[in-house]
Amino acid sequence: MPATVAGTESESDHALARGLAERAGRLLLDLREGWSGEAADLRAEGDRRSNELLLEELRILRPQDGVLSEESPDGAARLAAERVWIVDPLDGTREFGEVPRDDWAVHVALWEADRLVAGAVARPARGDVLATDAPPVVPERAAGRLxxxxxxxxxxxxxxxxxxxxxxxxxxxxxxxxxxxxxxxxxxxxxxxxxxxxxxxxxxxxxxxxxxxxxxxxxxxxxxxxxxxxxxxxxxxxxxxxxxxxxxxxxxxxxxxxxxx
Structure with missing residues (x-):
């Protein structure tokens, strides 16, 4: 069993979303840096490993919550859950396999009471995570065309x-x-x-x-x-x-x- 993201049931959902996205991103970076096989196999392995990490951590840290993941079979159980994590373990699988492209991500979000209440987008190859625990400040718009x-x-x-x-x-x-x-x-x-x-x-x-x-x-x-x-x-x-x-x-x-x- 992989080491668990630091935290407990009382951990902020915002912080957990960031931590999960960040950790999955590190896993994907390590996998890509050490890969010597075909790009198609790298993409498939990235999807699989990142999904396994996210689902295992959520099973441990939020066992009562539902999960909807791109890389797992869907079921009716999440529809009855009060809280549902919606994850994309590797957003931009095509770009991930095209080393050294950096325009791919990891998505982790929480849906509760009919709204999104927490979320994080890790951009591992760019070395950052945008998350709701510290909402980013949008810069002023540059002049010119839309x-x-x-x-x-x-x-x-x-x-x-x-x-x-x-x-x-x-x-x-x-x-x-x-x-x-x-x-x-x-x-x-x-x-x-x-x-x-x-x-x-x-x-x-x-x-x-x-x-x-x-x-x-x-x-x-x-x-x-x-x-x-x-x-x-x-x-x-x-x-x-x-x-x-x-x-x-x-x-x-x-x-x-x-x-x-």
């Missing part, structure tokens, strides 16, 4: 249409967590996605973004909800509050002409 984070390999046509409508700049980058936290960092003004995601892709980034004072919603402006029977959560907006209304208005306009895809 900047939208977009997938470097699979940019959704919807976001391309949105950028054209707004005369915005598309900034390609890796995983969902990296794109979401780029808004927190001030690298981009928003992350808009409408190409299909699951709860584990956004729960932790949304928790951190909300703690930092950013706008979060579905693309129709409705609230993001988690721990549903079907974990598919296909679209979201994470944006600086001063540009959120402009973005949502533009989305409504382009959707009148062509549905999001």
């Amino acid at each position: 900047r939208l984070a977009v997938s470097r390999s699979r940019p959704p046509a919807f976001v391309t249409r949105l950028a054209e409508h707004l005369d915005a700049e598309l900034v390609p980058m890796g995983s969902a967590g990296i794109k979401a936290t780029a808004v927190v960092d001030g690298v981009v003004d928003a992350y808009v996605h409408a190409g299909g995601q699951y709860e584990w892709d956004s729960a932790a980034p949304v928790a951190v973004a909300e703690a930092a004072g950013l706008h979060t919603s579905r693309i129709d402006g409705s609230a993001l909800t988690y721990n549903r029977e079907d974990p598919l959560l296909p679209d979201l907006v994470i944006a600086r509050p001063e540009v959120a209304t402009t973005l949502l208005d533009a989305i409504r306009t382009i959707e009148k002409d062509q549905p999001a895809s």
